[in-house]
Amino acid sequence: xxxxxxxxxxxxxxxxxxxxxxxxxxxxxxxxxxxxxxxxxxxxxxxxxxxxxxxxxxxxxxxxxxxxxxxxxxxxxxxxxxxxxxxxxxxxxxxxxxxxxxxxxxxxxxxxxxxxxxxxxxxxxxxxxxxxxxxxxxxxxxxxxxxxxxxxxxxxxxxxxxxxxxxxxxxxxxxxxxxxxxxxxxxxxxxxxxxxxxxxxxxxxxxxxxxxxxxxxxxxxxxxxxxxxxxxxxxxxxxxxxxxxxxxxxxxxxxxxxxxxxxxxxxxxxxxxxxxxxxxxxxxxxxxxxxxxxxxxxxxxxxxxxxxxxxxxxxxxxxxxxxxxxxxxxxxxxx
Numbered sequence: 001x002x003x004x005x006x007x008x009x010x011x012x013x014x015x016x017x018x019x020x021x022x023x024x025x026x027x028x029x030x031x032x033x034x035x036x037x038x039x040x041x042x043x044x045x046x047x048x049x050x051x052x053x054x055x056x057x058x059x060x061x062x063x064x065x066x067x068x069x070x071x072x073x074x075x076x077x078x079x080x081x082x083x084x085x086x087x088x089x090x091x092x093x094x095x096x097x098x099x100x101x102x103x104x105x106x107x108x109x110x111x112x113x114x115x116x117x118x119x120x121x122x123x124x125x126x127x128x129x130x131x132x133x134x135x136x137x138x139x140x141x142x143x144x145x146x147x148x149x150x151x152x153x154x155x156x157x158x159x160x161x162x163x164x165x166x167x168x169x170x171x172x173x174x175x176x177x178x179x180x181x182x183x184x185x186x187x188x189x190x191x192x193x194x195x196x197x198x199x200x201x202x203x204x205x206x207x208x209x210x211x212x213x214x215x216x217x218x219x220x221x222x223x224x225x226x227x228x229x230x231x232x233x234x235x236x237x238x239x240x241x242x243x244x245x246x247x248x249x250x251x252x253x254x255x256x257x258x259x260x261x262x263x264x265x266x267x268x269x270x271x272x273x274x275x276x277x278x279x280x281x282x283x284x285x286x287x288x289x290x291x292x293x294x295x296x297x298x299x300x301x302x303x304x305x306x307x308x309x310x311x312x313x314x315x316x317x318x319x320x321x322x323x324x325x326x327x328x329x330x331x332x333x334x335x
Contacts, residue, residue: 003232004110005046008038009082013144014055015039017075023063032058046228049111056136067170069136070178073143078151083107083218085152088203090211094153095199104218106225112141123196127189135166138190145192146179153201160194163187227270231277234267238281242305249274283319286312290324291331297324 011034018025029036032055038047059068079085084104088097098116105112113130117123128145129138142162149157159181167186169175175183181193237255241247252274253260267273282304289300298309306312316324 004049006049006052006109006111007082007107008045008047009079010109011038011047011055013076013079014072014140016077017072017140018059020075020077021072023059028055028058028062031062049109052111052131052134052137056134060136067139067174069139070143070170070175072136073140074178076140076144076147079144079148080151083214083221085148086214087211087218088152089205090207090214091203092206093199093203094149094157094201097152097203098149098199100215104222107218107221111137118196121196122193123199124191124193126191128192129190132165135164135169138164138166139169142190142192143178149194149198152203153198156201157194157198159192161191162193163189163191165190227266230263230266231270231272234263234274234277235281238278239285242282242285243303245305245307247278247305279315279319282306282315286316286324287320287327290328300324 015025015029018028032051034051034055037045056069059072060066065071084101084107087100087104088094091097091100102114102116105114109129111130112128114125114128117126125145129141131137142164146157146159159179161181162175162179162183164183164185165187169183169185172183233256234252237252238247241251241255249264250260253263256263258266264274267277286300286304289295289303295303297312301309301312304312306315313323316322316327320327322330
């Protein structure tokens with residue numbers, strides 16, 4: 001299974017909310033082991049969704065607020081300037097735009113799996129986040145969605161009820177104060193109920209030519225994510241096969257169920273090559289083993305899939321401009 005990731009905009013929105021709430025941001029980011037690069041607006045790097053649990057745990061520990069997701073949600077800026085907003089704002093109606101945006105929600109996060117449900121008189125956004133055990137993430141995300149949809153409908157989008165899967169949370173009065181509607185805990189999935197008439201809300205600045213452009217942009221970004229998925233699949237296969245020494249393009253292609261020629265082509269389209277991915281994986285593994293373990297150099301040669309120590313030494317010197325021994329000594333002095 002490919003590692004789930006988030007667009008960096010999620011962290012940047014949380015960062016702005018923490019500043020607005022007056023929280024000790026630097027201490028939280030340090031404890032959550034958040035890379036400063038992820039806050040750089042120029043960085044295209046997605047963040048690992050697995051890090052969300054550590055992030056919210058650090059927020060709760062340092063803030064001392066057992067309902068930090070709900071309360072941080074109150075300070076979230078409105079989600080702006082991203083392709084999902086463009087898809088909705090250039091559609092004729094909010095409902096049409098919402099249907100389009102849901103097809104591309106992975107651009108925001110692999111953990112956001114929402115679907116629109118219209119069942120008789122009930123209309124709701126269902127399965128808002130696939131984040132079992134991450135109550136704070138879900139509660140902040142719901143507030144973000146409410147604000148985002150409200151901004152796109154001139155304030156006409158108003159939640160009628162919210163359902164959460166977690167069974168422990170804030171008081172009913174506190175939920176109603178923040179969301180403006182009743183909240184039910186211990187439900188089958190996370191949902192936001194709303195008046196279906198808002199789906200017909202006219203987007204006054206809709207523009208068909210811009211809509212086509214935004215759909216093209218969304219498709220390109222989705223294709224880019226799929227290429228990154230392939231690179232991750234190759235890395236995972238390399239990791240599983242490295243000790244066997246059989247990490248050729250053909251062997252890895254067979255492992256992931258793809259013709260070797262197609263794998264070579266798709267890696268080129270992703271801006272890389274099999275040899276580059278393999279070398280990068282070996283380099284990272286070797287540096288980690290040298291810096292963080294007491295494994296012998298001979299064992300590291302084996303673990304990184306090299307047949308001869310001399311080949312490993314030459315490759316490592318090419319990667320780092322240091323010998324493995326020099327690198328290990330330097331890292332030990334840094335501790």
